[in-house]
Amino acid sequence: xxxxxxxxxxxxxxxxxxxxxxxxxxxxxxxxxxxxxxxxxxxxxxxxxxxxxxxxxxxxxxxxxxxxxxxxxxxxxxxxxxxxxxxxxxxxxxxxxxxxxxxxxxxxxxxxxxxxxxxxxxxxxxxxxxxxxxxxxxxxxxxxxxxxxxxxxxxxxxxxxxxxxxxxxxxxxxxxxxxxxxxxxxxxxxxxxxxxxxxxxxxxxxxxxxxxxxxxxxxxxxxxxxxxxxxxxxxxxxxxxxxxxxxxxxxxxxxxxxxxxxxxxxxxxxxxxxxxxxxxxxxxxxxxxxxxxxxxxxxxxxxxxxxxxxxxxxxxxxxxxxxxxxxxxxxxxxxxxxxxxxxxxxxxxxxxxxxxxxxxxxxxxxxxxxx
Amino acid sequence: xxxxxxxxxxxxxxxxxxxxxxxxxxxxxxxxxxxxxxxxxxxxxxxxxxxxxxxxxxxxxxxxxxxxxxxxxxxxxxxxxxxxxxxxxxxxxxxxxxxxxxxxxxxxxxxxxxxxxxxxxxxxxxxxxxxxxxxxxxxxxxxxxxxxxxxxxxxxxxxxxxxxxxxxxxxxxxxxxxxxxxxxxxxxxxxxxxxxxxxxxxxxxxxxxxxxxxxxxxxxxxxxxxxxxxxxxxxxxxxxxxxxxxxxxxxxxxxxxxxxxxxxxxxxxxxxxxxxxxxxxxxxxxxxxxxxxxxxxxxxxx
Numbered sequence: 001x002x003x004x005x006x007x008x009x010x011x012x013x014x015x016x017x018x019x020x021x022x023x024x025x026x027x028x029x030x031x032x033x034x035x036x037x038x039x040x041x042x043x044x045x046x047x048x049x050x051x052x053x054x055x056x057x058x059x060x061x062x063x064x065x066x067x068x069x070x071x072x073x074x075x076x077x078x079x080x081x082x083x084x085x086x087x088x089x090x091x092x093x094x095x096x097x098x099x100x101x102x103x104x105x106x107x108x109x110x111x112x113x114x115x116x117x118x119x120x121x122x123x124x125x126x127x128x129x130x131x132x133x134x135x136x137x138x139x140x141x142x143x144x145x146x147x148x149x150x151x152x153x154x155x156x157x158x159x160x161x162x163x164x165x166x167x168x169x170x171x172x173x174x175x176x177x178x179x180x181x182x183x184x185x186x187x188x189x190x191x192x193x194x195x196x197x198x199x200x201x202x203x204x205x206x207x208x209x210x211x212x213x214x215x216x217x218x219x220x221x222x223x224x225x226x227x228x229x230x231x232x233x234x235x236x237x238x239x240x241x242x243x244x245x246x247x248x249x250x251x252x253x254x255x256x257x258x259x260x261x262x263x264x265x266x267x268x269x270x271x272x273x274x275x276x277x278x279x280x281x282x283x284x285x286x287x288x289x290x291x292x293x294x295x296x297x298x299x300x301x302x303x304x305x306x307x308x309x310x311x312x313x314x315x316x317x318x319x320x321x322x323x324x325x326x327x328x329x330x331x332x333x334x335x336x337x338x339x340x341x342x343x344x345x346x347x348x349x350x351x352x353x354x355x356x357x358x359x360x361x362x363x364x365x366x367x368x369x370x371x
Numbered sequence: 372x373x374x375x376x377x378x379x380x381x382x383x384x385x386x387x388x389x390x391x392x393x394x395x396x397x398x399x400x401x402x403x404x405x406x407x408x409x410x411x412x413x414x415x416x417x418x419x420x421x422x423x424x425x426x427x428x429x430x431x432x433x434x435x436x437x438x439x440x441x442x443x444x445x446x447x448x449x450x451x452x453x454x455x456x457x458x459x460x461x462x463x464x465x466x467x468x469x470x471x472x473x474x475x476x477x478x479x480x481x482x483x484x485x486x487x488x489x490x491x492x493x494x495x496x497x498x499x500x501x502x503x504x505x506x507x508x509x510x511x512x513x514x515x516x517x518x519x520x521x522x523x524x525x526x527x528x529x530x531x532x533x534x535x536x537x538x539x540x541x542x543x544x545x546x547x548x549x550x551x552x553x554x555x556x557x558x559x560x561x562x563x564x565x566x567x568x569x570x571x572x573x574x575x576x577x578x579x580x581x582x583x584x585x586x587x588x589x590x591x592x593x594x595x596x597x598x599x600x601x602x603x604x605x606x607x608x609x610x611x612x613x614x615x616x617x618x619x620x621x622x623x624x625x626x627x628x629x630x631x632x633x634x635x636x637x638x639x640x641x642x643x644x645x646x647x648x649x650x651x652x653x654x655x656x657x658x659x660x661x662x663x664x665x666x667x668x669x670x671x672x673x
Binding site for chain 1: 416419420421422423440441444445447449451453454455456457458459460464467468469471472473474514
């Protein structure tokens with residue numbers, strides 16, 4: 001026990017004395033949170049639109065007011081003619097233009113049919129579609145209210161659809177990126193840092209001295225893993241805390257269950273780090289494997305950025321062996337849906353199985369001797 | 372203490388050790404002398420249970436390094452050729468760490484290490500990476516001794532260390548004798564051979580000779596001449612190699628050591644030949660053989 005304590009203490013010295021290690025441990029989570037939390041936003045909020053109102057009648061003004069009544073849109077420019085629409089788009093200031101044709105009010109009243117054109121900037125297709133749909137929704141509800149006011153009744157036939165955005169009613173992107181970040185960052189810290197910490201001892205020759213000592217190799221490894229487990233867990237808690245109090249992401253599941261699942265995932269990725277260190281003999285190789293063979297696929301294929309069911313079949317197969325895929329499902333279910341263990345049992349078992357396999361293979365590969 | 376019989380070790384294509392046999396007696400300083408790539412580190416790692424071998428029989432303290440590696444690791448001190456302590460930890464932290472993994476403390480081992488530790492104690496708050504080469508070696512030695520080992524393995528402890536520190540280091544090694552420690556040390560420096568109780572000469576994975584240092588240096592069976600000239604060793608060696616009765620020549624400090632194929636006294640013949648070859652201020656004398664002479668002649672035969 002004393003030996004284990006000694007080696008843990010030594011590992012903490014290494015961590016806190018190496019600026020690069022500290023930068024990776026604390027810099028990466030902070031940068032990621034800032035990037036995802038504030039810079040990369042997929043939400044529709046105060047989108048700038050241009051307005052070409054050729055009608056200038058009461059109804060058209062009512063329509064404009066209706067559109068602007070939410071915080072989603074803001075009129076950036078009032079246009080005078082159609083050519084101006086192009087110029088406005090090219091300047092990149094606006095994301096959408098609304099064109100209300102002449103005789104808008106007359107069309108509504110007499111013909112019971114009016115046209116409004118919505119032009120969206122689809123150079124970013126997702127945002128374009130989203131803005132279009134939002135604007136259309138606003139116009140429909142204007143029509144409905146207007147009909148009630150003018151004719152005192154609803155239009156003859158109508159199907160009222162009510163869309164409920166469950167688990168994330170305001171469609172906040174924080175609801176995806178906070179759980180996603182926990183998945184990615186734990187993977188990065190546990191796998192990369194442990195594999196580097198172990199290969200560093202092999203590279204500098206200190207592993208030779210450690211092996212020639214009476215200490216069992218499992219103690220050496222355990223002593224290396226425990227500090228990173230503790231650090232990653234505290235970083236996970238830190239992100240959860242930020243998610244809840246800064247970005248307002250709920251944490252609905254039982255605290256004990258969340259702790260258990262986070263620790264399980266940490267163990268899986270730590271075991272992966274140990275496995276890498278038994279394959280890579282230098283720090284540089286360990287770093288390369290961690291970054292390119294693990295970090296990038298995890299980021300892109302775990303379902304954090306792109307939905308898995310949209311991927312081609314071969315890639316879907318790849319996602320099945322990435323631990324992050326399962327943890328991403330688990331942590332989202334726990335935080336946003338308040339799932340209990342029975343609902344995430346399958347994913348939990350897969351992670352546990354991965355842990356057993358990785359530890360088994362690592363023990364088999366880890367050498368009690370050199371070379 | 373250590374017994375090796377017919378030991379062979381192959382790396383994929385290279386045969387690192389070829390059918391080696393050695394005996395190391397308790398409490399002696401046993402020197403393994405040989406050039407780089409001779410197989411010194413490989414032998415050292417086999418004895419410390421860090422490498423497996425292909426053929427032969429090895430016993431350290433009566434135990435096999437393959438099956439009883441835990442016992443051996445408990446009772447040996449090992450200092451690898453490369454500085455293998457933590458450069459980002461201070462002198463004191465390094466020592467405490469190694470004391471800890473061997474289940475002891477600096478205080479408990481103070482008696483054994485105090486002569487060495489006192490020399491580095493003024494720097495105990497300094498990071499090991501900031502120490503000089505000689506200081507690093509002393510720290511590594513302290514770490515290897517921290518648990519009172521029965522055998523101390525030192526792999527080229529003086530390589531890359533300045534001459535003064537080398538002298539100090541050997542003084543320390545000889546002092547350790549009083550603590551009943553068997554020392555197995557390897558070095559590429561021939562002049563360090565005389566500081567050992569017994570030595571083995573090793574080259575290309577083969578043991579060339581095992582004996583007391585004085586017996587080995589006496590084992591030279593030819594008359595050895597030390598020759599010097601004004602034009603320098605390069606010209607001198609070139610001319611000597613062209614001589615009809617040439618046997619061997621190699622530079623030795625400011626002189627060259629030369630042996631002749633003839634057994635008779637040929638001092639004046641050589642001088643005459645060299646003068647005819649255009650060399651000047653030739654000095655030639657008979658000299659006593661050293662371990663280096665023996666080693667080079669054995670290497671040439673090999």
